[in-house]
Amino acid sequence: MVNIPASLHLPRWRTLTLLAVLLAPLLLPLHYMAERYYREQLAEQNRQTLDLYVANLLGTLGRYEVLPDMLGDMPALRASLADPADPASQAAANQLLERIRQRSGADVIYLMRADGYSQAASNWQQADSFIGQDFSFRPYFQEAMQDRPGRFFGLGTTSRKRGYYFAAPVRDGQEIIGVVVVKVDLDEPEKLWGNTPEQLLVTDSFGVVILTSNDEWRFRASQPISAAQQAVIARNLPYPPGSLKPLTISGKEWLIQERTLDTIGWTARILAPRELLERQVRTVLYVGGASLLALLLLLAVMTLRRRHYLERIALDARAKRDLELNVQERTQDLQTLNQRLQQEVHEREQAQRELMRAQDEVVQAGKLSALGTMSASISHELNQPLAAIRSYAENAATLLDHNRIDDARGNLKLIGELTTRMANIISHLKAYARGARRAPESVVLQDALEDALSLLAARRRGMNVELIRDVPDAPLWVQAGETRLRQIINNLLTNALDALIEKGPPRRLWLIASQDEKGVTLILRDNGPGFSAEALARAHEPFFTTKATTQGLGLGLAICDTLLRALGGHLHLSNHHEGGAEVRLHLQRGKPGVAPVPQEEMRG
Incomplete structure (x- = not known):
């Protein structure tokens, strides 16, 4: 008989607990290094932000100095x-x-x-x-x-x-x-700061807050004001009456950086909540503690495996000595080994099934991504018709209340036309997803232009946008799908009105159409802020947008570019030399007098 050493049966948790107590102090230097690192990172980020704001403020004032x-x-x-x-x-x-x-x-x-x-x-x-x-x-x-x-x-x-x-x-x-x-x-300059956890503070030579991202701090005194200074303030009246309440900013709550504007005697400060730093340090400590716990668990597993391994050696030695004495025990040992082998085979089969399930999930994720892109496109293209349908429906209800049956019937007819257009847009997107080809048509450019303008007429008048048109009276026949062309023009007019929101009156929108032996050109120009360099470089990319996330998906220009190239045309973006954005649509000339083909798509 071989006896298993008694030391192999002693509990190991006491040793692991002692090791955890010895390793726990390592979290203190980790806390110090993490706090120092993130403090420097936050300080550098705030310094750059403050430098940019000060440069913008001084630049704004410098433009008017002379x-x-x-x-x-x-x-x-x-x-x-x-x-x-x-x-x-x-x-x-x-x-x-x-x-x-x-x-x-x-x-x-x-x-x-x-x-x-x-x-x-x-x-x-x-x-x-x-x-x-x-x-x-x-x-x-x-x-x-x-x-x-x-x-x-x-x-x-x-x-x-x-x-x-x-x-x-x-x-x-x-x-x-x-x-x-x-x-x-x-x-x-004050509005440029935006909604961030960091707070902006600009004080004048008296220490009074004159610019701030916190409305409650405005015109409050960040330092005591002497009697002489109060006399100057009373004489010059730079602040509202009853202001100049004391403002106390605790260094325990804020990380403060400041920059002195020597040319105008102001001081700009950026205040970052200490919670930003403490949150990142806590995250590092949590990760460090989790890593320490994982290390201890790994040591525990290794200890248990070693103990199990030693036990197996002892049992094997005992089995060898008892093999000749007891055949039944040897058979039992063989059955035990066979069961373990079956368990390993089962575990391998289970691992193989998990791998196959993971591959299926990756394929499904790709499908969901494609479905999301198509859903975003449908949402982007249906917003305008849906808004028009809602407006016509509300008008129809009002007209029915006033017994204006004919006018209400006209609104319902327009709703039917818009519903047909939405069906065409969805049909186009479905055909695009399955690789269908577009059937060539000859349509009149002026009809598509008038239809798109009617959809946006209420918004244009509400924004007080002056429309300047230079379009020939004679029909301009172009090679394009009727619904697709209206979709393109509608998207471009919507983008122009969105850009004019950022500009004060007067707001103007130019529409210029011409034709030559190369084709038909439609120019849409506004007097808004124009395209930035980044926008000109990336405007054709899907999901790229300079608007807020609640105002657009960044699909409009990408869809227009794709549709135009499918029709044999192209889209050109630039800034006009007198200011504002300029979009040129180049279309192939169509055959005059040819009616549009009823079916928009043909199977490839």
């Missing part, structure tokens, strides 16, 4: 100051300042006489016009009258809007006869 000096040399302004009572010279000065304000993007530009009263202003037609207002108490006027550049931040006494003021003297020879003032709106 404008007052340039305006001071204009004869129309000097003429108005020379004869303040002349209505003609005053009107000319008002119109000049209004044109310059529109071109420069400034908030307000106004001309002040030497007595501090406003003689002319770009907002002369508005109810809160600056004309006749006394601004002599403002520091920028006093500095300009002393032949120094006028600089001042404050809340407008008339408009109640924040702004940064640039002022310069107007001379008649060596004599200063007035002051030109340019007010810059500071709301836009």
Whole structure:
């Protein structure tokens, strides 16, 4: 008989527990290194963000810094100051300042006489016009009258809007006869910050918060204000009455970085919640603890396997000695080994089945991805007809309430046509998915254009977009599917209206059509912000978009490009030299007078 050593039966958990206690202190240096690393990462990220914001803010102000000096040399302004009572010279000065304000993007530009009263202003037609207002108490006027550049931040006494003021003297020879003032709106630089956990804070020379991403901090004092400073504030009125409540920012709650704007005496700060750092450090500690636990479990498994291995050796030795004495025990041992072999075979078969199931899941994931792309395309293309159907249905209900049966019947007819169009769009997408070819048609470009414009007419009028058309009266026959062509034009007009949302009035949209021996060209142009360099490079890619996720999927231009190439045409994107985006559709000429083929698709 072979005896198994008693030490093999002793529990190992006591050893593992002791090892865990010895390894646990390793989490302390891990905590220190993780906190230091993520603190540096967060600080570098916030530094770059703060540098970009400061550069944008200084760039915004720098664009208007020299404008007052340039305006001071204009004869129309000097003429108005020379004869303040002349209505003609005053009107000319008002119109000049209004044109310059529109071109420069400034908030307000106004001309002040030497007595501090406003003689002319770009907002002369508005109810809160600056004309006749006394601004002599403002520091920028006093500095300009002393032949120094006028600089001042404050809340407008008339408009109640924040702004940064640039002022310069107007001379008649060596004599200063007035002051030109340019007010810059500071709301836009503040809105650029967006909705992020980090908070923005810009304070002026008094320590008062003038720009911030937190509305509750605006016009609060981040430091004590002396009596002398309070007297200056009371004299210049840069802030709303009753503001300047103390603002206390705890370093225990925020990681603070600041940048001093020496040119204007401001200080910009970015405040990151400490929770951002602590959350990442906790994640590292969780991973480290899980790794330590996995190591301990691995050691436990290895210990148990070693113990099992030693037991097997002892049992094998005992079996060999008892083999000649007891055949039955030997047979039992063989059966035990056979059962273990069967178990291993079973485990291998199970592993093979798991592998095959995993492969099936990968194939299914690919199918779901393709289905998702097609669903996104259908959703993108059906949004406009669905919106029109809803509008016509609501109008029909209203018309029925007023017993306008014929008008309601017309709306229901339009709903039927839009439903047919939606069916055609779905048919096109299904044919595209299974590789079907498009049947050639000859259609009239003007009909497709008028139909697309009617779908968007309500939105265009609501946005006050001026439509400028240069389309021949004679039909322009092109080779294209009627529904596909309307789909393309509708997508491009929708994109143009989306771009014009970002621009203030006036909003304009040009439609220009022409034909030559090469084909028919349709130009859609707007006076919006135009395409960025990245948009021009990637506009044909599916799911690329510069809009918010709630406004678009990035499929419109990709679908238009695919449909046009299938029709033998192509799409060209560019920026017009006078500003705004320009889209050119190049189509092949169709045969005049040929009716459209009823079936849009043919099987390949």
